[in-house]
Amino acid sequence: MIYMVESTQTAPSGLLRWRVVDVTVTAVIAVASGVVFWGLGMVTVPLSTLMQVVPGLQALTWGLFYFAGPLAALVVRKPGAAIFAELIAALVEAVLGSHWGGLGTIIPGLVQGLGAEIAFAIVAYKIWNLGVATLSGAMAGLAGMIISWIMYYQGYGMDFIIIGFVCSVISGAVFAGALMWALYKAIAATGALGHFASGRDTRR
Numbered sequence: 001m002i003y004m005v006e007s008t009q010t011a012p013s014g015l016l017r018w019r020v021v022d023v024t025v026t027a028v029i030a031v032a033s034g035v036v037f038w039g040l041g042m043v044t045v046p047l048s049t050l051m052q053v054v055p056g057l058q059a060l061t062w063g064l065f066y067f068a069g070p071l072a073a074l075v076v077r078k079p080g081a082a083i084f085a086e087l088i089a090a091l092v093e094a095v096l097g098s099h100w101g102g103l104g105t106i107i108p109g110l111v112q113g114l115g116a117e118i119a120f121a122i123v124a125y126k127i128w129n130l131g132v133a134t135l136s137g138a139m140a141g142l143a144g145m146i147i148s149w150i151m152y153y154q155g156y157g158m159d160f161i162i163i164g165f166v167c168s169v170i171s172g173a174v175f176a177g178a179l180m181w182a183l184y185k186a187i188a189a190t191g192a193l194g195h196f197a198s199g200r201d202t203r204r
Contacts, residue, residue, distance in 0.1 A: 034092025063171030086113025115143025141172020
C-alpha cells in the first residue's frame with residue numbers, strides 16, 4: 001500500500017512553490033541524468049538485441065532511462081519536478097546524440113516524466129516514501145511503454161506488447177523507483193539536502 005509509516009508528512013501550500021534552488025537542483029539532476037542516459041544507450045542497445053530472443057524482454061532495461069523524474073521529485077518535492085527533470089534529461093541525451101533521434105528521445109522523455117509525476121500527484125504531493133517512489137517508477141514504465149508502442153511498435157505481436165508492458169513497469173519500479181529511493185536516502189544521509197524538506201525529513 002502507498003500509506004507507509006515513513007515520510008508521510010503533509011505539504012503546506014508554501015512548500016509547493018518553486019525556489020531558485022529547486023530549479024537549480026532539478027536542472028543539475030536532469031543534466032546529469034541525460035549524460036547517463038546517453039552513456040547507457042551505447043550499452044543497452046546491443047544488450048537489448050541479445051534479449052530479443054524473447055519478444056519484449058528488452059524492456060527490462062528501460063527502467064534505466066526513467067529515473068530522472070522520480071529522483072528529482074523525491075529530492076525537491078515540488079509539483080512538476082518529475083516532468084521537468086525527465087524532459088531536460090531527454091533534451092540533453094538528444095543533443096549528445098541519442099540513437100532514437102531528437103523528437104524520438106524528447107517526446108518519450110516528456111511522457112515518461114508525466115507518468116512519474118502522476119504518482120506524486122495522486123497523493124497530492126503529501127506522501128514521500130518507498131511505496132510512492134516505486135509507484136512513480138512503475139508509472140514511468142507504463143507511460144514509457146505506451147509511447148514506445150505508439151511511436152515504434154505498431155504492428156508488433158501481442159506477445160511482444162504484453163511482455164513489453166510487464167517488463168517496462170517492473171524495470172521502472174525497480175530502477176527508477178526503489179533504487180532512486182535508496183539513492184535519495186543515501187544522499188540525504190550526507191547532509192547535502194539540508195536546504196530541502198526531503199533532507200530535513202530524514203532526520204526525524
